[in-house]
Amino acid sequence: MNTVNRDAAALFAPAAVEIERRDDGSSILRCGIPLPANYARRVGEWLEHWAREAPERLFLAERNAAGEWDRVTYGEARRRVVAVASWLLEQNLSADRPVVILSDNSIEHALLMLAAMHVGVPSCAISTGNSLMSKDFAKLKANIELLQPGVIYADLVERFLPALHAIRPLHDGVVVAGGRSQPTPGCIGFAEIETRSDEVAVMRAFDRVGPETIAKFLFTSGSVGTPKAVVNTQRMLCANQQAKELVWPFLRGTPPVLMDWLPWSHTFGSNHNFNMVMRWGGSLYIDDGKPTPALLERTLRNLKEVSPTIYFSVPRAYDMLVPALRRDAVLRESFFRWLQVIFYAGAALPQHRWAELESLSQEAVGKRVAMVSSWGSTETAPLATDCHFQAVRSGVIGVPVPGTELKLVPSADKLEVRVKGPNVFPGYWKQPDLTEKSFDEEGFYLIGDAVEFVDPARPELGLLFDGRVGEDFKLLTGTWVHVGSLRVKAIDALKPVAQDIVVTGHDRDEIGLLVFPNLAECRSLCPGLPADTPADQVLANPAVRARVRLGLTVLAQEGGGSSTVPSRALLMAEPPSVEAGEITDKGYINQRAVLARRADLVQALYADMPDKAVIVAAAGVKA
Known part of the structure; x- marks a missing residue:
């Protein structure tokens, strides 16, 4: 029997909600746990901390061409980040000439993203679907025209050549080919941008990075309307992780171990999961599988080798994972061995999948693993609510996180929800008209979702996601x-x-x-x-x-x-x-x-x- 802590009451902070009811029928929900003012100013502080305190600890791992795990420690990651950042400082980059990353999650992707943030240059990971699955590259062209990047990274670069050719007239940036790529004319190799390190210049730039510095641009998923470039500041990302610490205090005890496929072109995989690992000095195994028939077996193989402490995914992925857990005892034992939390987001998890996961965890480790969710968007970096308690059923998105206010506004026979807090974005890049329309007169972000109370008489039981108002x-x-x-x-x-x-x-x-x-x-x-x-x-x-x-x-x-x-x-x-x-x-x-x-x-x-x-x-x- 495993001894890892799986008790929801011990893992999480008690839910605390304050409600201000207004005469117009709206109400304001706040977390009863205050957000302190002295949290990190920039994401890079976490890398600097763990490179000093635990330089030999595993930070990132990915499969290589031989199927073995390539690994990077915190100390090595920091050394390589400084080298890449030294090169970036020579490229005349800025918010108007950011770094664009076309490739899937990888160690090089992470190092480039972190190096850019270390010296105050925004990066933008763009969904690989825009480059590898498109016939006309219309979305990618619109992305590049808006951002005007000074550096574009792709790996394996040969896979991206049609996309790179399509956008060549739209930018004047340097194309960097990932280390696994074939030598390609017009590109420089990733190894070339790591050859020289100017730590003094890098740390001078690092000291200038503050809460309002743009950390990255992330394009909206396009689930409603045309994708837009969301400005993500250092403040947003750091406030999110500080709020997470307050509601998930168990993170202070054991550095998290993740096996994660969620793309870094999306706020869930990047801002929530990647940043959580680095904030707590954890280890992230990059899952080269995905919840598709063609790639699921890779995920299953990886989960048999690495037992996560927290598992993050979306309902569609659990639909594919649960049958495999049901039929494979070895997979089941490995998956649940050290698992403290099963987390889903992106959509509500069907109740029968919830019940199956509880049953499987009971069978594997003799106890139901805590199953939780949260809610937010690219514009909230992403955490706005968190279900930091064992919910009574699937679909509960929890309560506001520290520092975040929710405004609930009656709309038809629903409650439209709006968001304000240090986690909320300042606007869409170069689209002031859209930015202005996205906030109400009190500065609450009009996220377009609806919620309802699990029990209006007991708000601490949380909110239920009630769909998108526009759907x-x-x-x-x-x-x-x-x-x-x-x-x-x-x-x-x-x-x-x-x-x-x-x-x-x-x-x-x-x-x-x-x-x-x-x-x-x-x-x-x-x-x-x-x-x-x-x-x-x-x-x-x-x-x-x-x-x-x-x-x-x-x-x-x-x-x-x-x-x-x-x-x-x-x-x-x-x-x-x-x-x-x-x-x-x-x-x-x-x-x-x-x-x-x-x-x-x-x-x-x-x-x-x-x-x-x-x-x-x-x-x-x-x-």
């Missing part, structure tokens, strides 16, 4: 459909078939569901079906269709009226497209993009004489 719609009856809550409820009802769901019914009489299926689970419902059976044939199998019809029946029997009861569903063999914006890097489904791109399927769903692919709720079942 909700009305039926022809005038009744509002709350997409966020219905989506999670429907995924749970259609388990194990549904991996994700898009809710339809705008300006129609009834709700429908476009279902992204979990093909592995669908195959498990069809014993005797050959493993290579095409996806469309699996989805047409009577057992799969019967399970979906049963889920629709369950939803109807639970009642709630036309706004909560879907009448029909359609299983989609084509997975969500990253290039088309249907899914973000972190696995969140863009409802609006799916509905636009698959308008023909929506039409088929509502045809007077539905195609046989449409699954209709059993006749005679009433809400």
Whole structure:
């Protein structure tokens, strides 16, 4: 039996909430734990600290071409950061000529990002989908035109040559090829930018970096609207980690060990996870796998070798991980061995996945591992609320973190939430008009989400994410459909078939569901079906269709009226497209993009004489 602390009460600070109720029906929520004024001024302070205090401790590890782990200690990382930063100081860089990183997570990526921040130069990691999955590179071109980078890094650079050629007329920056790249004309190798170290100049620049210095630009995921470059200051990033320390005091005891795939082009993987590791002198193993059928096996291999103390992921990834944990005892034991916290974000975790994870942890280590979440956005760096307690159910996003205020404003029959605090961004880069529209008259950021209380009489039990205000719609009856809550409820009802769901019914009489299926689970419902059976044939199998019809029946029997009861569903063999914006890097489904791109399927769903692919709720079942 493991002796690692898994007791939620001992891991976290008690929830404390203060509420100011206003005459206009709005209210202000604050954390009862104050945020001190003397937290770190810049992210680089953490690297400097651990390079002095624990220079031989493992900081970063990644797989090399031979499949072995390449490792970098804190002392070595600091030495290499100073060398890279020395080169950056010679490149005439600034906020108007930042560093752009096109590649996936890697040790070199981390060193370049840290070196830029060390000397006050913003960096920007851009989603690899913009470079490697696009046909016209339209998003990447817009990114580069806006930023005008002075340095662009890519590894393996040969994979990025079409993208680099497409953006060549749009910038005058130096292209740096990663160390694993083939020699390429027009590029300098990463080894060349590490050849000289001017520590005096670097530390002089480091001393000038302060809370308002721009640390990085991060583009919004585009789940709603066009991606924008969010200014992330040193203050935002440092305030986030200080708030995390206050609500997760267990971090002071044992340096965290992470096995993490979440991309650094997104605030979850970069600002939340990477920074947490460095803040506490932990170790980050860069997972070269991802929650896709092609790359999942890499993640499973890595988790058999490295047992994390905290596991961060998104609901879509847990959909793929849970079946593997269920069938593989070796994986299960390794995964849960030292695990203190299972964390999900990006979307609500379906309740059946929550229950399975609890059951699996009980089986593996004799105790349920704490399962928590938080809420925020790229504009809040990202932490705005944190569920630093064992929630009563999935979907609880917790309470405001220290230093953050939430304004809850009645909107239709929802509570729109707005955010203010030192973690909130100052604006979108070079887009003052969008910046002005993003804040209300009191300076609260208009994040566009809705929340509700788990129990209005007991605010310390936390808030529930209630979807994005812009995703909700009305039926022809005038009744509002709350997409966020219905989506999670429907995924749970259609388990194990549904991996994700898009809710339809705008300006129609009834709700429908476009279902992204979990093909592995669908195959498990069809014993005797050959493993290579095409996806469309699996989805047409009577057992799969019967399970979906049963889920629709369950939803109807639970009642709630036309706004909560879907009448029909359609299983989609084509997975969500990253290039088309249907899914973000972190696995969140863009409802609006799916509905636009698959308008023909929506039409088929509502045809007077539905195609046989449409699954209709059993006749005679009433809400």
